Amino acid sequence: MKNAEIIAVGSEMLTPTRVDTNSLWLTDKLNTLGVEVVAKYVIGDDRTRLAETVQQALVSSDFVLISGGLGPTEDDVTRDSVALALGREQTFHAPISDAIEARFRKMNRVMPEINKRQAMVIAGAEILSNDRGTAPGQWLEVNGKVVAILPGPPHELKSMFERECLPRLEKMLPAVAIRILGLRISGMSESELDQTISPIYKQYENPVTTVLAHNGDMQVHFRARCETVEAADALLAEVGAQVDAVLGDRIYSRNGDTLEAVVGQKLMAKGQTLAVAESATGGGLAERITSTPGSSAYFVGGFVTYTRRMKTLFLGVSEELLAQHGAVSRETAQAMAEGAREKTGADWALAITGNAGPTTDGEEAPVGTIYVGLAGPEGTEVNHRVWAANDRARVRAFAGQMALDMLNRKL
């Protein structure tokens, strides 16, 4: 198995607010080629330091990918540092300079003299064209190993890597078939999920399993790496069947679609419509449903009833019911859902009431309490949960997930 190391260059990447995301994207691409990333670096604008890092990386690994530091200023040290690391000269390459000049002309600007630095090429390098910016990349083969210099802006780097580096790497690496089975799961906690499926995935080194969890929404990826597509598919089918057997209908998507998109597809297929009534989530459920393009085909709208008066005024929840059971109650959730369904004429209505915290005024339910009502053609159901999370944003996100999960199972 071949190894790679990734170096991000730039003092701005060493501040408390900047994260190097290029390396995550590159790692995914390299893993798919069967290459493992064994080290990552962020190095400031320091020629000596960067040159040493490149030398060290070349000792341990087969591929060294460098991103950033290709701008026109004195602070952009990548070209100089790699030349220094390899003990090679740089020469001015007129066609690059002309292309940069043409790019400036197209924007009705004159190329500053300083940009000519971007046309300096290290001896022996192949030029990697940049179709999204001025700085070209460079590809250097050194004793069978590779140093690739790529631009820092992610859209420039991604385009260059896919057009220029992938074909070169594929030629150097044994053909390998990578297939991914991606499942999305709802209705259980992350630890429940892991307990349920780990006895399966721990039997396999291949496929590699990744579990991602975010506010009650979970994804499991199985990445199979085989000599042929058929072998990889067979392996995923074998693992997938075992996972299906233990997770059942908690798997809501097998193609990456979100829960709100899956619910939308089912509603469209049935020609049905949906409305919502929200208290604790304050509009977050409607926001999530409408984040899917085309949602106006099945989502008619919603109510954010943040006071008792609005629950009465717009959803017809009676004052007596609110007084008797409280705004955070099974009865209120049911009345909100039925009110929203009736007022909008939608086939389905989801209602959420609860206490997202961070505090409770004493008479209300404890922080983390959520009631979800679902009114539909055959009546109304209410589910109830109390989350320990004392985090307003998380409780709200969990509540939205619970509501969509209820509707999805019903559909």
Add this chain to the structure above:
Amino acid sequence: MKNAEIIAVGSEMLTPTRVDTNSLWLTDKLNTLGVEVVAKYVIGDDRTRLAETVQQALVSSDFVLISGGLGPTEDDVTRDSVALALGREQTFHAPISDAIEARFRKMNRVMPEINKRQAMVIAGAEILSNDRGTAPGQWLEVNGKVVAILPGPPHELKSMFERECLPRLEKMLPAVAIRILGLRISGMSESELDQTISPIYKQYENPVTTVLAHNGDMQVHFRARCETVEAADALLAEVGAQVDAVLGDRIYSRNGDTLEAVVGQKLMAKGQTLAVAESATGGGLAERITSTPGSSAYFVGGFVTYTRRMKTLFLGVSEELLAQHGAVSRETAQAMAEGAREKTGADWALAITGNAGPTTDGEEAPVGTIYVGLAGPEGTEVNHRVWAANDRARVRAFAGQMALDMLNRKL
């Protein structure tokens, strides 16, 4: 100025989905002490490689902070690697082992034999106590330089750093006063903001200026580093006055409060209430307003009217007006705002209608078009913008920002 390097350890940190966030938090703490971070690394579970990295970092920098790799298994290589790098022995430290054992007993569990590895201490190390987990840290002084070994889980690392490392570092470093002026700005683009204030901040190496932009909401931080608090405050006052002069009322917060929180405070001070009516943002504006704890004191609720029929039914927008001007129009925004104000009885109502994309059906306004209506005690205003961004989530976020900005100026 002293330098630091930060090493994150663990093969799991070299996957496409994991980001080392400990280094961001540590960078912030180190910068506040006047220490600059000049390199960061992520190294897999490889003793030789990690030992080499530690040695190299110690050549270039004064402080080397290592996070992770302190667990009890063979894959946890940090203790061994640092011992190897420094050429020092490790010895078993019974009190650590006893403390770990007690921790297990408290959870009614027996300490596995393997956890005794966590009680191995490198010769000459001071032990850094862990009040959130089992693995203690270690503090090593080497020829006036420091290697600090910290646990990987962020809550363990943060607690240990603040209790154990900060006091030690403060003793080693010259006293320095750091003061921060943090402004939040709305109503201009990031490039307009930078063009406006860069002639000011470029005159100063101290304070250090950071501009953060996220969907139309911007923050500018000035970090002054002086010998005394008075000098730092005077410097920030000098820079702040110049920034005030050019930005004026586009600065909406000087204490970190969000735009929705500032609007809420102003409403509460006046004893006034707010309602919303949303089409394009689909509940996102209500969600944002209610993300502020205590928002029920001034936010009564909202309508998500995702169809023409709902605009008519719930906001009283006439069918003739919709037919004549379209759902995405100045007239509809005005009627939605006035309808929401009237139906809820709130003092203010914000309405958003527009086309967030990604496509338009031809009869509607172009993608990125947003109208915001604000109905209040003295009448209704409508503002209009078209964003070039062909990104549904961004257009929706910009629209919410624009709406809150309008109300904030009015208040």
